[in-house]
Amino acid sequence: MRRARMTKAAALLLAGSLALAACASDEEPTAGGNGGGDGGSDDLQVGLAYDVGGRGDQSFNDSAYAGVEAAIAALGGEVQEFSPNDDGSDRVEGLANLAEAGYDPVIGVGFAYADTIAEVAEEFPDTTFAVVDASVADSGLENATGLLFAEEQGSFLAGVAAALKSETGHVGFVGGVEMPLIQKFEAGFTAGAKAVDPDIQVDVEYISPAGDFTGFGDPARGQILARSMYDAGADIVFHAAGGSGSGVFQAAADTGNRAIGVDSDQYQTVDDPALQAVIMTSMLKRVDNAVEAFITDYSEGNVQGGIDILNDLESDGVGLATSGGQIDDIQQQIEDYRQRIISGEITVPTTP
Template sequence: MTKASAKAMGLLLAGTLALAGCASDEEGGGTATGNGGGSEDLKIGVAYDTGGRGDRSFNDSAIAGVEAAIEEHGGEVRDLSPNADASNRVELLTQLADEGYNPVIAVGFAYGEVIGDVAEQYPDTTFAVVDVRVEEFGVDNLVGLNFAEEEGSFLAGVAAALKTETDHVGFVGGVETPLIQKFEAGYVAGAQAVNPDITITREYISPAGDFSGFNDPARGQILAQGMYDAGADIVYHAAGGSGLGVFQAAAASNGRAIGVDSDQYQTVDDPALQAVIMTSMLKRVDNAVQAFIDSFVEGNVEGGTDVVYDLESEGVGLATTGGFIDDIQADIDEYRQQIIDGEIQVPTTP
């Protein structure tokens, strides 16, 4: 599957999928749900990233795409969450394959170290992995679902710089890895495109290799609170479930926050937190997962390839729920078009 075809699918699936709040699975546990009609023999396996189902962000976006595909095609899904230290990723994938789930979808870059070997062991199972480039693996039953996070984050930076009243904004990353640094790099570039002199404070919850940063809202709150106390009035998080702490710090400080992955204005339960989320950088994992399953059902999966979802394919973008950025939408759209046209090259490293 080419990037061009990804763009076509992204445009086709650009409609917003409502993300319902879900209860967290027990570590290593799973749920199975079915839907009559369509492809009754379709059995989809999902191995979540750290935090599992119910993170109101990355993982929930992935399962929303699965559920949308099941609504269309029928079938069932079994989803599993990693243990506390995420050491059982191989076991999750092999369990799903052994139980006959096909396709199997791995959510998150941490599966990159094991997905190639597992896919080779199960040549009759089709695998997809989110946020991992797979072409170099040379495995023909594996597809990489990737995103131009830096492009969407650039627009988040533009929005922050246009809305700040203190010319000081912040960024909280979950784990200091190249993937999350793409969010940081785009955000910084976007803010500086609007105001080269803006102050941008950046912190990570955990270092590379320690995935607890995606599920530590208490630490996220501490880091964000420090930024607000130092004069920042808007903080963007790319920290999965830890983002809840950023929202709590924003509410306590009368500040604003920018969510990530899903439209987090719609996924938080507390109206006080909802009120501080001025936008979210949408990473349409739901669209990508649904498109992959559609292709699987149709027999059109091109294994061994990477699909990239970007601004042009509407794979990334900004949420407008709540109307907080309506007054700057024209400026955001102008920057968006410049990126699509190649007039702005967004960096992928800080």
């Protein structure tokens, strides 16, 4: 039974229903209940709430959608999508509407849903939730799961690749927002590059400061920052900037240099062949695998709430893409570093 008291989520629901992306049928979904469904995939109704920018970013959000798509292809069912407005002020309303409509499980994509999930999951205890990039281990919520990633480990390998392939001994990193999550990418990348070449120069720039999430959707600014690095002598730039990464790729193409993508295999996701050609590799953050596994566990009744699931190098939750063949010649060195991280010989820093 839902609580009778009037919470923020309930008040927003009474204020009016948010228009959700029309990717589900008109048939009223059946909630699976806390802890997962009964194994009947016909009733699988997934609610997917995107990070800022929504589907089409060729990166983080698209990877989450790919995971849902794969799960539905295997299990049957449907998905209903929600994209927040630019300042994210409607996240609570969006999640609450998905839960109220009976979508179950409901997945929030991105750390910005941490507080939102805590509020809405408490209001809808019979709905199963997951949040990407946010911990629920200390939340006390029994109907939520945190899907976490060792971004620093995958980024370390990206740094290794950059240092091994750089011809100038000078590389760069462009982050979307200067915040702890993105700084994990920076820390790992810098550590990996310096493990190969202690004297390598690593330039670091962020598109926007902490609290300003426009940095994930500003390709023009990403292009400017990356171009300044290339003009200063860097020949490879790694971005962890969401939709802004296309600007980094454009700067690489304009200057005849190379770039490293993030989250998805961006060699496969960019539309422009000229940009595809500059993508040396991508640091894979397998949000797709994590989301698909969570939905599969839900369909089988195997979700354990109140815990975090870490996706790291050992579980292939992070890694490097090989599309395009530009790092084929250094695969053995990359694998050596990967095994040293898995064994614990190398501990990758999580802060710059």
